[in-house]
Amino acid sequence: RERGGGGREREREMSTGGGGCSSSDLLEYTCDCLWDGQQRTVLLRPSERLATLCHRLAPSLAPSLSLKLCCDGEFCPDLSAPxxxxxGRTLTAWLPRYSRHVSDAAAACAAAAAQARAHYEANRIRIEARKLLRHTGRMAVALAADARAGVPRVRRGLACVPLRMWGKLALWSGLTLLARELGLGMPFLIVAAIYAIFSNLGVRDGGESAYTVFNGMRALPGQLQAEDLQRDLMRGF
Known part of the structure; x- marks a missing residue:
């Protein structure tokens, strides 16, 4: 093992076969190790496996923490490959951030979410139409239930209206249609409104009205007048 300047660590491993191997059969593989920021160089035969390279790069790691390798931007998933x-011979090695079980579960969830999103994008109109139909159906059912619950109240309310009022309403509707046919719809509505106002004024029961004009211009009890203000201001003079 040789240590160079700048904190870079250089390792040279000599691998020999059963009958021995010369240094000319070995190739130099340079690897950037991301877990400690060091760059390591390993000498191995081209026929050896990637798993051997991983073991030479990090011999002290637990077997469950398998290294991940990338060569020239291509991920190397099969460690049994030669x-x-x-x-090339320049690699990058790193440790998995999560355990294999968690990583597989996260990958499965991501794949399921991507598949669901693709299915939604491909069938967006159909899915939105189904949602709209379901929402419309629920609203129709709710309105029907409210209508069934409100029918008795409506019947009781209509029963409280006297027949004379129904006759007036029928007469007013007929006269409105007749005035419309004669081109006198707006004047008829004005006259009908004035009649409705004066016919609902009621009859005085002998008491005083809330308005002075209906009391013969007599002031109401407690009403503030100009004479009261003048008397208060001129008091003592």
């Missing part, structure tokens, strides 16, 4: 299958 080193000769790599595109």
């Amino acid at each position: 080193l000769s299958s790599l595109r």
Whole structure:
């Protein structure tokens, strides 16, 4: 093991086969290790596996913490592949951030969400139409229930209206249609409104009205007048 300047660590591993191997059969693989920021160099035969490279890069790691390798931007998932299958001899190695179980579960959830999103985008109009139909159906059912519950109250309210009032309403409706046919719809409505106002004024029971004009211009008890103000201001003079 040789240590160079700048905190870079250089490792050279000599691997020999059963019958021995010369240094000319070994290739140099440079790897950037992201878990400690060091760059390591390992000498291995091209026929050896990626798992051997991982073991030489981090021999002290637990077996469950398998390294992830990337060569020239291509991820290397199969650690049983030979080193000769790599595109180059410059690699990047890192540790998995989560456990395999959690990573697989997160990947499955992400894939399911992506599939659901793609299905929604492909069938958006149909899905929105179904939602609208369901919402309309629920509203129709609610309105029907409210109508059934309100029918008895409406019947009781209509029963309280005297027949004379129904006769007046029928007469007013007929006269309105006749005035419309004669082109006198607006004058008829004005005359009908004036008649309704004066016919509902009621009859005085002998008491005083709330308005002075209906009391013979007599002031109401407690009403403030100009004479009262003048008397208060001129008191003592």
